[in-house]
Amino acid sequence: MTVETPLLEVSNLSVRAGRDPEASLILNEISFCLEARRILGVIGGGGSGKTTLARAVVNWLAPPLRVSSGEVRFRGQDILRFAPEASRSLRGKAIGYIGGDPAGALDPTLTVGTQIVEKLRAVEPDVTRQEAKERVIELLAAVRIPTPSQRFNEYPFQYSGGMMQRAMIVDALISKPELLVADSITQPLDVTVGAQILRLLRDLTEQFGTAILFISASLPTVADVSDDILVLDGGQMVELRPTAELIRAPGHPYTKKLMDELPMLWSKDLGARLKPAPAIAEPILRVSNVGKTYSISPRSGIGRARRLQAVRNASFDVFAGENFGVVGESGCGKSSLMRLLTALERPDTGTITFEGKNIFDQGAAATKAFRRRMQLVLQDPYSSLPPQASVGDIIAEPLLIHGLGGRAARRAQAMEMLREVGLPAACFDELPMTLTAGQRQRVNVARAMILEPQLLIMDETLSALDQTEQGRLLDLFERLQAQHGFTYLFISHDIAMVRRVCARVAVMYLGEVVELAQNERLFFDPGHPYSRALLSAAPTLEERRYRSEDCLLEGEPPSPIDLPPGCAFASRCPHVYETCLKRNPALTDRGNADRAACHLLTQGSAQQKDHAQ
């Protein structure tokens, strides 16, 4: 195929916030070409102008943003000079746009199918409803939504996050666009689901000949999917090169910095941070066979209540002084487990003991005392702090709750904590509103620390922060641990973070601990297929030890409501065989207190035993 003019040609595009020639420059002289069937990745940190670029390319800038110079040529025509109506028809038809918030982009009151048919008929009024429906179902199948003709008639709330994102891709592809602009589409998704979506995008470029402008803040994601990469920094184009070349030898210091910040799963030795427990340590927290089932009454109010098994048979010990990690994707029961560990809810089965005492067996006063020894640092830096209390009051609140110290003592101690977590003293009378996400998390940490607890549970504490800030907070945690002898329990979906910090890791899938292993063992010799799938999907630029194609079948986690018998991972596991569908495997010892729950292991060890005999 010979193309004289490239599909999309952006030349010297500048965008300013406002008409004023002095107004701040959001994009500065961006130029690139994109040809059919190619994927151009755009990468940059927060505020680098990625989304502005995406919007400018589809001529969809909202005031005060406006293009101050340059042009965007689509098939040789400058779309920025188009009349609004013309660019609107172009946008729906020839250029598709997918945003990062599928749940917000779909109308909750219409079925997914209806919405997409509507969209198709808006840009192509000649298509009949029946034809449109067939095309939608065909495409739903193409993006591998199971039973598409049934899913066509379902509402967005019945879709999972990954499926909604697929529906958005269908929505963008339905008019057979030549160019697809995908703005941060994998950001809200779980890594394993995100990996599937990326694979899908690559297939689609081949199948439909679509060119894709793929925008993301995560370099590994972009590198995974794109042919070329454009690096943006503060609105400046710092580098535009083929992916492999860029990864091998980044030319610009900013690109180098981006790459250095990336977590390494396998190639870097991170032993220093891991903090394994001393050899003769006592378990500070002992979770044994804990299960929690919620019953969901049917919407109509009649009929059998359904059982949602949020946590099933979770067992692990956390030793004093170590960093323990619980890792898993959304819906795996991490949050439910956190609620059990913090005594917000009682488990249905099993016991949780803290420092040798069952945390549920002792009445309100003892629970309060337990909560003094154990603290939780919450995930969301925005909603976890009371919005109208000053930072100082927030930090001093636990002292007030437990009736410790007088007014002046509390203030002094809160000041001290503020200093310890590295916040300026001027923050004391500030509202949390005025702080950055990282500073808010520091406030959260300070509030948890002020009672001098033994165990700190970090519930996704770092997941809202960027890599640099994560690194700083990890340094802080390390220093505080050295000073106060805390035990950390990290609950996270971010496997790279766990690799950097946790000496021992429990991997959860659908409410169950499927693997419990030392850090090294988990990353170099995982015992459970799900652990391998998780590793294969982790965002990293390294030579992967596990390829997502080998480790993960298409499909999404089954619903935790009314789980079928057998192994929960069976529906996505490439090694699935008969027994997996019948019996749920139990945790099997793999030596060195590493355990995993997979039938293949018992089989393997049985064989090994045979060999030994």
Add this chain to the structure above:
Amino acid sequence: MEKTVEIPGTPPADDLRRLSISRRIALGAWNSLEFRIGLSVFLFMLLMAIFYPMLSDIDPTRMNVRARLIPPVFMGEGATWAHPLGTDQLGRDMLVRSLVGLRYSLLIGGATVALMLFVGCLVGLFAGYRGGLTDTLLMRITDAQLSIPMIILAIAILGVARPTIPAIIIVLGLSGWPVYARVMRSVIMAERKREFVRGATVLGASDMRIMFLLLLPLCLPPIAFVAVLDVARMMIFESVLGFLGLGVQPPTPTFGNIIADGRKYLLNAWWIATMPGIFLFLTLASLNLMGAALERSRNRVYGGIE
């Protein structure tokens, strides 16, 4: 020890920032012209209401038939400085009557709003926070109360019992609280699911502490600002009751019964009904000015602008 990390984006710590948050709100309000005008008018009215009847030594109920229907001084003709705002049909001094009326109206308006805010917020707080059976019970009571029209309730109670001031306050308060309960409940229900409430539970805070020290300070101020406007409404309701003859009984002057009596003389002595109206307007306008300025300042501070 690691050095304090300088994080960009931290606003400069000027003098304003060193003040505590409530002080910043108060200062922000004080700096606005509306607040100062409102406050000075309100204080002026209040001081007048408290001190003028005492100092001027005129009895608001003393009749003087010879000096009846004297116009206010600015009317010129036949007016006298002995009665700056004129006299009514029985020769009573309008200024003193209006000021004493203002006293009663303020008392009734303030007390009523305090009562309904207290009951409504308490009911809403418990219903919203506890949920379940508590919620169902409290809200059905609220619904029952909401279904009785205020005027009917007032006629029933005040018609049977003597319409004394405490009775009037209770009647008005009783008919007003369900709205507050409803609003409070919905706000609390939204807030109690937020992360920081769960955080407080894990910190060991009891339910009472979360309800009264965490959620109430968060949800009360916007409702309280609406309640300030309700002081005005309640003063008008008291006038309505007075108009129906169920308000404070004569000869005690309140805005309601002065206006009701003056209505008959509207053509030849318009000032009788108008003067209390002007006092009512000034008081309410000043209250609203202050409330609005405080609310704006609060929004600015909590919105992170100041």
